[in-house]
Amino acid sequence: MAWNPERNALLAKLWSDGSPTPSIAATLGTTKNAILGKAYRLGLPRRAPSSRPGSAPRPVCSVSPAPPEKPLHPVLGLRQGLCRWPIGDVIAPDFRFCLDGTADRAVYCAHHARIATQPSRSR
Template sequence: MSWTDERVETLKKMWGEGQSASQIAKELGGVTRNAVIGKVHRLGLSNRAGTGASKANAKPKVAKAEPKPKAAPKVEAAPKPAAPVTDVVPTGMPPRSAARRAIIPAGQPLPPQPSANEISPEALAKVSEVEKKSKKISLMELTERTCKWPVGDPATEDFWFCGLPVKAGKPYCEAHVGVAFQPMSARRDRRR
């Protein structure tokens, strides 16, 4: 379908009479409602605020491209000071020390961070003892038999993985399993 002069004149006439784009498409045939709307916009025909009865005797106007008056340049407001970087921590988590803050890129999941009241003091003590004895291996040294618990900030040189032998069927050593995996009842109670 092409927009011949005759079809364009019919469109202008019907649009000026206040007929809908669907009615115009039916009358023209071989054209969709959206094609009619697109042509109306390209022709610059005015939007209709009233009903077809009020515009029935009006002649359709063909909008000519008139230069728009230039608006005064907008004065941009002074930029607001950036909000201070805060910890990205789920609700119920104690904030980490300023030295351990990390910015997590958008779209990346938060690392597992169980809340402090769910981790027993014994498990925390065990983790700190284990981390003193850990092998401090790199990503390339990880195997299915080594603990994959990350320690530190991945953006720094002092980032490493635990590397101790894993607990059967788990990705972490016994101490890190105690911190990473919560009993079912604790998770269920937290959701309420």
């Protein structure tokens, strides 16, 4: 059904009366999203979202996390020729990389390369 001045006026009246959007949609024979879009295009004032019965408001965290004293990932210190095998938990303060020497253009040292590359199983 097309929007006409009468439907626009009825929408504006129901909107200003505070009728719920689904009931406005049922009255006008359209969808809730169509009502919201038309209300926006008509410049009707925004309404606060209604709280559903039984739903508690979301808690707001007032404590901001402390910035780390040092970067959690010391990746910037890695250079070619150093083993990049991670050791420990990345969020732990003692997290580090192996940093042993590697063969030319290798990512891991010989020990960690053996762990990282498993031979394929025959079928």
